[in-house]
Amino acid sequence: MDPLNLILLIIVVLVGLSLRSVLGTRNDDEQPGSRADAYRLNRDAYENPPEESKPRTLSAEPKAEKVSDDTADQMADQMADPTHEEPIEPATQEAALEPQMGRGLAFLREIDPTFDEAGFLEGAARAYEMILTAFAAGDLSEVAGFLGDDVRGGFEDAIGAREAAGQKLETRILRLDRPALDDVVVEGASVRLDVRFRAEIISASYAADSALDEDNLPAPTTTIDVWSFEGAHSSDNPNWKLVATRTG
Numbered sequence: 001m002d003p004l005n006l007i008l009l010i011i012v013v014l015v016g017l018s019l020r021s022v023l024g025t026r027n028d029d030e031q032p033g034s035r036a037d038a039y040r041l042n043r044d045a046y047e048n049p050p051e052e053s054k055p056r057t058l059s060a061e062p063k064a065e066k067v068s069d070d071t072a073d074q075m076a077d078q079m080a081d082p083t084h085e086e087p088i089e090p091a092t093q094e095a096a097l098e099p100q101m102g103r104g105l106a107f108l109r110e111i112d113p114t115f116d117e118a119g120f121l122e123g124a125a126r127a128y129e130m131i132l133t134a135f136a137a138g139d140l141s142e143v144a145g146f147l148g149d150d151v152r153g154g155f156e157d158a159i160g161a162r163e164a165a166g167q168k169l170e171t172r173i174l175r176l177d178r179p180a181l182d183d184v185v186v187e188g189a190s191v192r193l194d195v196r197f198r199a200e201i202i203s204a205s206y207a208a209d210s211a212l213d214e215d216n217l218p219a220p221t222t223t224i225d226v227w228s229f230e231g232a233h234s235s236d237n238p239n240w241k242l243v244a245t246r247t248g
Helices: 003-023 035-047 067-079 090-097 105-111 117-137 140-146 147-162
Strands: 101-103 167-176 180-187 190-207 219-233 241-245
Touching: 090 105, 101 105, 105 180, 117 140, 117 147, 117 167, 117 180, 117 190, 117 219, 147 167, 147 241
Parallel strands: none
Antiparallel strands: 101 180, 167 190, 180 190, 190 219, 219 241
């Protein structure tokens, strides 16, 4: 044989052996775990996909699941009444009926968008002047509708003590700044509004059997008072009443 052809034959045989060792051959008789076995597994996976990937069909006689008597009764009620809803627990019902409670002007506006802060403060300023003037005069009849029972009782006691001492009181409001809303507390249907008043006032006590000496009036003083008014929110007639007073 020609030496050149012999060399070419040897090269071809070597190349063939190399390819066989790398790629292998497919033989159905090989043992599990071989490349042939892996090939069959891949083919089975393709031809027989997992149960979850197959389309589901309804059996003519589905297998019944065992349920408790309570669950069965509940399901029957829901089927009989499509609008059936789960009953509200008693605690939830009580929470829903619980009176609204909160604090702050933002909370009041949320539950009562009609609340007019400016209008209320304007009325509070007029009430402040009227009540102070009536208290000084010793006659609360014209402002009784603005006073809560405790405040009215306190004013009447002070007036009685003053009269018993033979004294009169002169009060003059020289300047009243625009009042400010200090605090808001909502409890159920009622709301308490704390209003801060800053005023320049002359206040003089003198003997009831003498005239007021205009030439010797005391110097004006600046007073800061916080008055608390209570009324019904979300109402056309809140019926505001002064329920407490304190110095600022």
